Amino acid sequence: MSEEIETETKQVEQQSQESEAAPEARESQQEPFDEARAKKALSKKNSENENLRRRVKELEPLAKKAQELEDAQKSETERLTESLTAAQERAAKAVRTAVASKVEALAAKDFADPEDVAGALDLAAYVDDDGAIDSDAIKRDLAELLKRKPHWARPDEGPRSPRPDRTQGSSGNGNRTSSDPGDIFAGLMNQALNGR
Known part of the structure; x- marks a missing residue:
């Protein structure tokens, strides 16, 4: 018009x-x-x-x-x-967050700090045009990153067993009683005779 x-x-x-x-x-x-x-x-x-x-x-x-x-x-x-x-x-922010979460989840098994891994990788490279995340590519890049930065690896921890701490309990304050049955019986007799 x-x-x-x-x-x-x-x-x-x-x-x-x-x-x-x-x-x-x-x-x-x-x-x-x-x-x-x-x-x-x-x-x-x-x-x-x-x-x-x-x-x-x-x-x-x-x-x-x-x-x-x-x-x-x-x-x-x-x-x-x-x-x-x-x-x-x-x-785009939601996709970056989803990819970062996926990278951290996959890195948690082998890396001490998975957040460092997410910062070291190009997260946009793992998303296709449809928004699907390529887990296989992430795994490959994580293995390569672990080779380049072995100090980022999670320390190899076998099953942890508690280690005794001798400073705890009665042995740490100087009033240690003997575990010998004769010493225990003598201690009980002394207590009975002294009226304690």
Whole structure:
């Protein structure tokens, strides 16, 4: 609609310019000056110009409305573009979080600190266009990383058995009793005789 208005406005302007240039061309072709004919031609041109001005005034509100609609549509497009960008950023963050979790879960078995592993790998490389995570590629890269950085490996811990601490219990405070049955019996007799 705005294209039609612009085209019609250009036509009106062009006709106006042609009508202004026409009297000069006619004067050079005509020989004697006829005042009545000049007034009639001038009146005709003034009438045409008035008609053109009126048409332009009629079309101005339509052109303004078309421009407003175009601006409103542009604003809506900008708003939708911003919304789409924000949604894409949230989706990318969710994918990065999912991949990091998968990497940490797979690294927990062999690495002392799985979070270090997630920071050392390019997490985006493990996601395809559909958003699927390639676990096999993660496992391969984890094995390669462990070869390059063996100090990141989890220490080999066999089954842990508690080790006795001799400083705990009665042996640590100097009142250690003997575990010999004769010494135990002698201690009990001393207590009985002393009345304790």
